Amino acid sequence: MTWQPELDELARRTTMALQMGGADKVKRQHDAGRLTVRERIDQLVDAGSFHEVGALSGIGEYDAAGQVQHVTPANCVFGRGRIDGRPVVVVGDDFTVRGGSADASISNKPLMAEDMAAQFRLPIIRVIEGSGGGGSVKTIETKGASNLPGGVGGTAGFYRMTANLAEVPVVGLGLGSVAGLGAARLASSHYSVMTHNSAMFVAGPPLVARLGQALEKKELGGADIQTRSGAIDTAVDTEEQAFECARRFLSYLPASVHALPPVLPCTDDPERADASLMKAVPRNRRSVYKMRPIVNAVVDAGSFFEMGANFGRSLITGLARLGGHPVLLLASDPYHYGGAWSADTCQKVVRFVDLAETFHLPVVYLMDCPGFMIGLEAERSATIRHGVRAMAAMNQTSVPWCTVIVRNAFGVAGAAHQPAGRLSLRYAWLSAYWGSLPLEGGIEAAYRADIAAAADPQVELAAIETRLNALRSPFRSAEKFWIEEIIDPRRTRSLLCDFARLAEPLRVPGRAQFSIRP
Numbered sequence: 001m002t003w004q005p006e007l008d009e010l011a012r013r014t015t016m017a018l019q020m021g022g023a024d025k026v027k028r029q030h031d032a033g034r035l036t037v038r039e040r041i042d043q044l045v046d047a048g049s050f051h052e053v054g055a056l057s058g059i060g061e062y063d064a065a066g067q068v069q070h071v072t073p074a075n076c077v078f079g080r081g082r083i084d085g086r087p088v089v090v091v092g093d094d095f096t097v098r099g100g101s102a103d104a105s106i107s108n109k110p111l112m113a114e115d116m117a118a119q120f121r122l123p124i125i126r127v128i129e130g131s132g133g134g135g136s137v138k139t140i141e142t143k144g145a146s147n148l149p150g151g152v153g154g155t156a157g158f159y160r161m162t163a164n165l166a167e168v169p170v171v172g173l174g175l176g177s178v179a180g181l182g183a184a185r186l187a188s189s190h191y192s193v194m195t196h197n198s199a200m201f202v203a204g205p206p207l208v209a210r211l212g213q214a215l216e217k218k219e220l221g222g223a224d225i226q227t228r229s230g231a232i233d234t235a236v237d238t239e240e241q242a243f244e245c246a247r248r249f250l251s252y253l254p255a256s257v258h259a260l261p262p263v264l265p266c267t268d269d270p271e272r273a274d275a276s277l278m279k280a281v282p283r284n285r286r287s288v289y290k291m292r293p294i295v296n297a298v299v300d301a302g303s304f305f306e307m308g309a310n311f312g313r314s315l316i317t318g319l320a321r322l323g324g325h326p327v328l329l330l331a332s333d334p335y336h337y338g339g340a341w342s343a344d345t346c347q348k349v350v351r352f353v354d355l356a357e358t359f360h361l362p363v364v365y366l367m368d369c370p371g372f373m374i375g376l377e378a379e380r381s382a383t384i385r386h387g388v389r390a391m392a393a394m395n396q397t398s399v400p401w402c403t404v405i406v407r408n409a410f411g412v413a414g415a416a417h418q419p420a421g422r423l424s425l426r427y428a429w430l431s432a433y434w435g436s437l438p439l440e441g442g443i444e445a446a447y448r449a450d451i452a453a454a455a456d457p458q459v460e461l462a463a464i465e466t467r468l469n470a471l472r473s474p475f476r477s478a479e480k481f482w483i484e485e486i487i488d489p490r491r492t493r494s495l496l497c498d499f500a501r502l503a504e505p506l507r508v509p510g511r512a513q514f515s516i517r518p
Helices: 004-018 023-031 037-044 108-120 139-143 154-166 181-187 205-209 217-221 223-229 239-251 275-279 292-298 343-358 376-380 383-396 411-415 439-446 448-453 457-471 474-479 489-506
Strands: 051-053 058-062 068-073 076-083 086-093 124-130 170-179 191-195 199-201 234-236 305-307 315-322 325-332 363-369 401-410 425-429 433-435
Touching (some): 004 068, 037 124, 037 239, 051 108, 076 239, 086 108, 154 181, 170 239, 191 223, 191 239, 205 217, 217 223, 239 305, 275 489, 292 315, 292 325, 292 363, 292 489, 315 489, 325 343, 343 383, 401 411, 401 489, 425 489, 433 474, 439 448
Parallel strands (some): 124 170, 170 191, 170 199, 325 363, 363 401, 401 433
Antiparallel strands (some): 315 325
């Protein structure tokens, strides 16, 4: 007596599971330029490291004798794997089985994936295509009843989808048409990526057409739309690039909030002084300059990982390393609105400051902000409301913070450059200047009567500007200790690496008082 018959049955059912939706559906997936969910997982995790859970789940077809004839596998594949040797949970939609819809889903599978990530304190990567186990009108017929959103199992699913944001790194990869619940799962992440041949929307073109909007998938929810709206962080050309983005993002973060981000060996000299920084900012204050070369010059070589580049573009955001220590980096981009904060920029600040607080990342801010955006559109978009939320988010942080004022610091947004009520480090470049508002435009308002009474208003305006420029020298502020240190720009990397070393023992594992929201 042996268990060989059962072992054979196990092998047969495993073969059925690996066939997914069948050869024709797999071919259609490949013909569309997309990998299957199992191919995606194999490319995402370390070779041979994936341990699948629930491979045999699905809908079985039996003959009169009770013998299984065929099993249509559930369209969710999940399990544990490793990325660069570190354990992760991966859960993916199988689009070859009913397009990833609820008709072929078993809701407990994605729920268990989320639970596994939370309980074992592991990052989770959601590989999403289709509705992500969401609705289909056919579900009414196949289930024999109409689903109540948030009903049986639904509430738990929505809760777990967002609850993990406070516990573990969550990555969403949109690798096809993503709609409904799938879109919610993709957006409910710390970092989201989609390919250029993918699309994401609350409801797809057939439903939107009922509104009189005849749009193709990419017109409705293509990568350009979703990255500019801030719904998606990064768009890439290939699925392989999406996997690389996920791996790199996770390399900066701890496995959970109950650990600290890893410090890696660094071969880039912390004392390296880049001579280009002396010429990075033009003397002419009306001249624009590029901030990204400054970022790359002060962080560890090749370590800057930008996120959200197409949204809130007056602020550059991402992860970097300083002497091997991971940090969250904010940097103004004067190429967009001169670095002024729009409503979108303020929302971006909140999201990334919350990310730093959630995962114990020190913050470095390379600042050039002339204030909040002004004008009719700024008022219509409630810039000031989003702005005070950004300021509140900064003030709520507890992680170490260092600001380098590269050029501008004006107005209320200029005040939002470090958390209030606690110590942070602050440096100013030789090119820095600041005030309640820029002289340009402010002189005409404050000295209107003097200018109007002058024999030559333009000469009087120039004289006032010259007088005030002498008074607003950053060295005058340093005399009063309103700015702690004015530095040679070439010392920036050395001082930032020193900050990262000082910050290291201050980071404390554990759940933050508040965490990032989608």
